Amino acid sequence: MIFTTFSYFLFLIPAALLFRATGPWFRPWVLVASGVLFFLYFSVTEFAGWMGAACIAIFIWEALLSRFYTSRSRWCLLGVAVSVGILAVFKYWNFLTGLATAGGANRWAWHGAFLPLGISFFTFEFIHYAVDRYHSRVERGTLGEYLAFIFFFPTLVAGPIKRFQYFVTGLRSPSRDWPLDWNRGITRILVGLVKKFGVADVLSSLTVHLNAADIPHASRPVLLLWLLAYAGKIYFDFSAYSDIAIGSGRLFGFAIPENFDWPYFRTNIADFWRNWHRSLTRWLTDYVFIPLGGSRAGRWRVSANVMTTMLVSGLWHGASLNFLVWGAWHGGLLVIHRWWVTRRGSRPAAPPTALGRFSSWAATFAAVTCGWAFFAMDLPTAALYFRQLIFG
Amino acid sequence: MNLLRRLKDLADYVAGCTDTPPPGVSIGVASWAWALWWGALGLFVLVFCGQATKFIYVDF
Numbered sequence: 344m345i346f347t348t349f350s351y352f353l354f355l356i357p358a359a360l361l362f363r364a365t366g367p368w369f370r371p372w373v374l375v376a377s378g379v380l381f382f383l384y385f386s387v388t389e390f391a392g393w394m395g396a397a398c399i400a401i402f403i404w405e406a407l408l409s410r411f412y413t414s415r416s417r418w419c420l421l422g423v424a425v426s427v428g429i430l431a432v433f434k435y436w437n438f439l440t441g442l443a444t445a446g447g448a449n450r451w452a453w454h455g456a457f458l459p460l461g462i463s464f465f466t467f468e469f470i471h472y473a474v475d476r477y478h479s480r481v482e483r484g485t486l487g488e489y490l491a492f493i494f495f496f497p498t499l500v501a502g503p504i505k506r507f508q509y510f511v512t513g514l515r516s517p518s519r520d521w522p523l524d525w526n527r528g529i530t531r532i533l534v535g536l537v538k539k540f541g542v543a544d545v546l547s548s549l550t551v552h553l554n555a556a557d558i559p560h561a562s563r564p565v566l567l568l569w570l571l572a573y574a575g576k577i578y579f580d581f582s583a584y585s586d587i588a589i590g591s592g593r594l595f596g597f598a599i600p601e602n603f604d605w606p607y608f609r610t611n612i613a614d615f616w617r618n619w620h621r622s623l624t625r626w627l628t629d630y631v632f633i634p635l636g637g638s639r640a641g642r643w644r645v646s647a648n649v650m651t652t653m654l655v656s657g658l659w660h661g662a663s664l665n666f667l668v669w670g671a672w673h674g675g676l677l678v679i680h681r682w683w684v685t686r687r688g689s690r691p692a693a694p695p696t697a698l699g700r701f702s703s704w705a706a707t708f709a710a711v712t713c714g715w716a717f718f719a720m721d722l723p724t725a726a727l728y729f730r731q732l733i734f735g
Numbered sequence: 736m737n738l739l740r741r742l743k744d745l746a747d748y749v750a751g752c753t754d755t756p757p758p759g760v761s762i763g764v765a766s767w768a769w770a771l772w773w774g775a776l777g778l779f780v781l782v783f784c785g786q787a788t789k790f791i792y793v794d795f
Contacts, residue, residue: 347787390794458794501792523754526764530751533776539790540783547788580791590751601752605743 345385345500346587347539354381355497359594363521371487371514374595378494382460385500391457398459401429405469406490412476412483422473430466433458438662461500463659465493467626472507474630481508488514497591501584503600503622510597517596524593531590538583546576553716555724558731566732573719574712578607581620600625607711610703612676613684615711623656631655642685649681650674660718665725669717676710 345351358377365373379399386395408425411418431439433456440451472489475481484492484507492510493499518524549572552558558566585602592599606619616624635648650671657670695703716725744757749772762768 345793346790347784461794463794500794501790522764526769527751527754529773530749530769530776533773533780534750536780536784537776540787541779544783544786544788547786577791584790584792586750593751 345389346584347536350384354384355591355594358496359591362595363517367515370517371485371491374491374496374514375487375494378491378496378499381496382494382499386460390460394455395457395459398462401459402465402490402493405493406486409469409472409476409489410483410486412473414479415477419473419477423470426466426469426473430462433462435658435662464502464504465499467504467623467630468493468507470630471504471626475507481506482511484511495592495597497588497595498599501581501588503585503588503602504626505600505622509600513597518598519596524596528590528593531586531593535583535586535590538579538586543576543580543583546572546579549573550576550719553719553724553728555727558724558728561731563732563735566728570712570716570719570728573715574607577715577718578603607708608704609707610700611707612673612680612710615707616673616677623659627652627656642682645681646678649677653677663721665717665720665722668722668725669714672714672717676714 354377358373361377362370362373382399382402383396386398387393391398405422405426408418408422412422413419436451436453437449437456440453441449444450472481472492476483488511489507491514492505492507495505495510498505549569552561552569553573561569582603589599589601600622602621602623604618604621606615609615609618632648632652635651636644637648638645640648651674653670653674654667655670656673657666657668660666660669716728719725720728741757744753745760747753748756748760756762
């Protein structure tokens with residue numbers, strides 16, 4: 344559970360106090376030591392046990408390799424390749440070998456497969472640093488600073504995905520406004536806990552029914568209620584997590600990137616994605632969409648870039664086909680929205696009416712909520728859900 | 736829309752997302768109001784904390 348355990352807070356507060364009490368040279372090492380302890384403790388007690396804890400070797404390897412990163416060097420490319428490789432082996436091995444042996448028994452299946460704590464997030468931070476070093480967009484920093492960046496425990500497990508250039512600035516001169524930082528940090532953490540316990544976990548009593556056994560027996564309104572509950576649950580669950588991570592960072596004096604800004608109130612799908620899991624959206628834009636060519640291409644190429652980026656996003660969320668379909672769903676919505684904006688671009692813009700704004704919001708919310716069906720259920724169950732919803 | 740904007744700003748401040756209070760709100764960081772607010776939030780957490788599920792995004 345990590346953020347919802349009492350031990351987390353017993354760990355967080357002394358670490359934050361120690362960090363604030365020490366001098367500039369020692370500060371990074373406080374974060375490294377606390378991050379290592381955090382990773383080992385939660386790996387052993389809640390995740391993959393000592394096998395998971397052994398994955399600390401990944402961080403040590405990454406820290407050593409990162410010392411060789413220079414502008415336009417092949418070490419950076421090796422760093423990216425290794426990070427992608429680590430993620431592929433731990434997270435996608437059985438999925439990919441299963442696809443390769445479709446229809447037959449998977450002879451290459453890894454039966455003891457496990458996920459190292461936070462692998463989906465820390466590999467993205469590794470890739471960011473390697474790519475930005477390659478392009479000279481980020482300074483090298485000291486070994487201690489880089490280790491502090493990758494071991495910073497409030498964001499280690501599930502983000503928000505940080506950037507080294509901003510993190511290191513905070514590390515060298517953290518905020519000194521104790522009263523404000525602790526007021527905002529404690530408030531943020533408590534609000535996060537309320538969101539998680541009081542809303543997301545309560546909604547679980549409805550979302551638990553999104554399975555092949557319960558769906559055939561449910562009426563349309565109930566099916567809709569379950570999916571709406573899932574839309575609420577995933578927002579309150581992940582924004583709660585982000586709140587606690589950001590609030591925890593604030594206790595140290597760090598400004599952690601925001602992840603959510605009222606996404607369900609947005610009136611188009613592009614705006615939704617600018618405000619939903621923002622640190623991931625920005626990462627995908629910088630390290631997938633722009634390298635593919637971004638928006639500086641013909642209409643079809645841009646559409647392909649958008650779709651590819653969202654497919655990567657889908658696959659990153661989970662190693663199964665339903666996440667790929669979820670990514671394709673959002674890719675399709677974003678492509679349609681781009682075409683719509685381009686088509687309307689030649690017309691004089693009229694101020695939006697209240698009805699127009701409401702229609703845009705309703706369409707966006709409905710599209711996003713439909714998409715959650717692919718996120719919450721495997722493909723056969725999602726198909727059954729929509730069949731039951733449409734045909735009864 | 737102005738009312739919605741003001742409510743959003745107030746909610747962001749009360750939830751700890753922004754540092755400066757919206758216009759018309761004068762609750763400083765040292766106010767006793769925060770202690771009461773934290774007490775209410777803490778009570779809410781205590782009431783609901785017996786049924787925690789795994790965070791969705793914690794390595795799925």
